[in-house]
Amino acid sequence: MLQSFLQDAIYLIPAVLLSLSFHEFSHGYVAFKLGDPTAKQAGRLTLNPLAHIDPLGTLCMLIFRFGWAKPVPVNVMYFKDRKKGMAITAAAGPISNLLLAFLCLLLFVPVLVYAGWTAVGSYAANFLYIMVMINVGLAVFNLLPISPLDGSKILYAVLPNKIYFSIMRYERYFQPVLFLLLWTGLLSRPISFLRDAVISGMEFLVSPIFSLFL
Secondary structure: OHHHHHHHHHHHHHHHHHHHHHHHHHHHHHHHHOOOOHHHHOOOOOOOHHHOOOHHHHHHHHHHOOOOOOOOOOOHHHOOOHHHHHHHHHHHHHHHHHHHHHHHHHHHHHHHHHHOOOHHHHHHHHHHHHHHHHHHHHHHHHOOOOOOOHHHHHHHHHOOHHHHHHHHOOHHHHHHHHHHHHHHOOOHHHHHHHHHHHHHHHHHHHHHHHOOOO
16 A cells, blocks of 8 residues: 555655636636635735645645645625635635646547557556546545635535634634544545546546547
């Protein structure tokens, strides 16, 4: 198992770092475009992984293929519509990962067909497909309505304030429970099922393009 992980690490580590950085950069960029300069002032409008990495979330990504980065700071006071602004900012991360996954899938077959017989081409093809897996998994996982994930921020944005504040009283317990669910596999299996379903849908959409190269 360790040997297999070390072999996969040459693909996994750069894919995880790039995917998490792109996810958090997208949060910060959208918040900035909506009027909130907090992420920019904190130096988070960058794809540099060192600005975004959360050790526990990155470890979860490497082990379970699902995880999180250090949340981008957002000040909703800058938004004209606070709830709507927060929901859009939260959704930006998962959406950006889905777009990145789709782009990598589009490139996968051409790279495999035209360069897959070379060492560099083989690495690129494997890396692209792992990027698809990582980014779709990251998007699906972060859309779960569990704090501190993005799905919770989207959900809270549409909840009445009374319900929102009732839930937030227990927020400190959510992350340990989330990690426990991942560790026991109770959450990994349904997320894997959803991830694979999304990837299958993407493959269906790009199959006419794939046929041009096969």
